[in-house]
Amino acid sequence: MAEVVGQAVSAVPLVERYSTADLRVFSTEESARFLDRTIADPQRDATLAWELLYRLEPELYERLVAAEPLHPGILEWLPPHVTRIIEVGAGTGRLTVELVARCDQLTAVEPAATLRERLRARLAPVTNTRIISGFFDALPLPDRSAELVIACSALTPEPAHGGDRGLAEMERVCAAGGMVVIVWPNHPEWLAAHGYRYLAFPGPMTMDFASPTEAVQLAAIFYPPAVAEIRARDQRQVPYDVLGINPPCDLAYRTIP
Secondary structure, rough: OOEEEOEEOOOOHHHHHOOOOHHHHOOOOHHHHHOOOOOOOOOOOHHHHHHHHHHHHHHHHHHHHOOOOOOHHHHOOOOOOOEEEEEEOOOOOOOOOHHHHEEEEEEOOOOOOOHHHHHHHHHHOOEEEEEEEEEEOEOOOOOOOOOEEEOOOOOOOOOHEEHHHHHHHHHEEEEEEEEEEEEOOOOOOHHHOOOOOOEEEEOEEEEEEHHHHHHHHHHHHHHHHHHHHHHHOOOOOHHHHHOOOOOEEEEEEEOOO
């Protein structure tokens, strides 16, 4: 595993970063979800590599997320205030910090203990938030618990990362007349098949790294094919088309009857 020292970090790409020996970091419950597959090798399964990143190098994950601001249109579109919000897959709070002022009570659900710890530290002064462990497919919450149930770039059609059951769980804990919102959806067509409406907000977007050096360092880990162009540009802001990914400018939503 790569070692992070301050802002210096090994440039080993994510898909080469961890070995099967690192899988021991998973709890019994996590292993049942993430390792119940034919290939349990993070160098052959990128989804496993991401899960190990969250648990072994959460500070590196935070550096990446810090460069990915959401489109302001998303925040303007979200309800200005509801009584209760549930955020699933909260991570270290990319969206959570934007939600705390929009409700009386916020429940942030995050399965990775390392990310929960960092989220607690980040929200330490906030009094209307509770942070709990839980997975998409088994939310430890009663039916109809919140008027807004939301996830950001975490839910996928894969059962280990939500799937149909996870989506059904989000709908179960949403109050009648409330909304389930998936920000920066990975598979909009899958959500559309479940009755979700899709919105994309216009305008150019960039990843905003702390410096040109940081842009090259993180691209070497997360976007290796883009490193040469990013180095040649020598800028801290990198357009998403250079990285070859969709920017965080969209969402899918459904109102629960």
